[in-house]
Amino acid sequence: MRKWLPFGLGGRPQEPVKKEEIVSIEPVVHRSLALNVLFNQFKKEKKYRILDLGPALGGNVDFFSQFRCTICIEDLYSTLSSFDYLSPEDGFSYDAVFSYLMPYIRKARFDLILVWDLLNYLEREEFKHLIMHLGQYSRSGTLLFSLISTQQHIPETPCNFRIVDDERLEYRFNSSVLKDCPKYGKSDFDSLMPNFRVCNSFLLRNGFREYLFLYE
């Protein structure tokens, strides 16, 4: 069975860009303005429901443990990468795959969705259907945090992000090989995530733009 997702990209694996000036894979800590905005809104007494699409990192769990919260950790990219999927001819549908992998109860609503840099690794249709799926578990006011690369190339696989504190994020690169970046921008967000609007965005010096999207 051929691999269809992911996501490389949409079943059309790209040749990695083999450049000499490969990114360093040493972890680096950067200031995160979006996290600062986000956690300034968090209140100790409220219970939060958080969906983390990244891998389970102890540091992030430790950070969130200061709040009353339920965290759901999906590690979506590695799950998708490790599975074989049906091709569209076999009756494949994005909705079915995402519903299968993230089968929350119907009335589940998250307060915060941490997408990290995953969107950079999705083709437009994948992007759109993932956001549609997440929209089912969002309510008015749900925040979605994402890092969109502004660079020509990105590491071949998503980074891991560890929250150091409420204004610093550690980037851990999993690959030193680069690939092309789709460079999603505002017009893409308007068409691919119609129920979310940009609430805050911050251009960072490290080649990412941080976004906080608000579900309406």
Add this chain to the structure above:
Amino acid sequence: MWKKTDVESNEVPGQPAREFERQPMREKAIIGPSLVFKGDLTGEEDLTIQGRIEGKVVLKKNGITVGRDGRVKADLYAKSICIEGDVRGNLYADDRIVIRETGNVKGNLVAPRVKLEEGSKFKGSIDMDSVQKQAVAPQSPKISTPPGKSPEAKESAKGVVQPKLGIKMDQPSSKT
């Protein structure tokens, strides 16, 4: 079937132990690597699992350790739980849950304190809300099978079967 070991002793190497100084022995049961247990297991002593268990383990006043060789498909209820091996199931601890770097857990965790060590693998939900932790009813763990790997999974991927497992989110939230 059960091996008993002393886990606490006042003995000092090179010196004879004096009985009156000894602390009460705390017994610990071990399910060895070659053992397979299916069913519900309850008791009042600490347990180390190096073998395989399927079912449910309830040791509410004690600790459960799933060793590196341990393979568990069960819900675990204990005072504290430490995972070094492989677990598919929900973990409920009154004190804490620790997943060591060799641990791999798919399921839901409910405990006031949860620690994931660097390198550990986890998928599922973590409920660290001590107020609600007692009220959570056991649910099936979310164990994903790729949609393309079994006939049932194929049906699921086509939208025929909609699995409804996963996290417990039973109250609408107020705005952030």
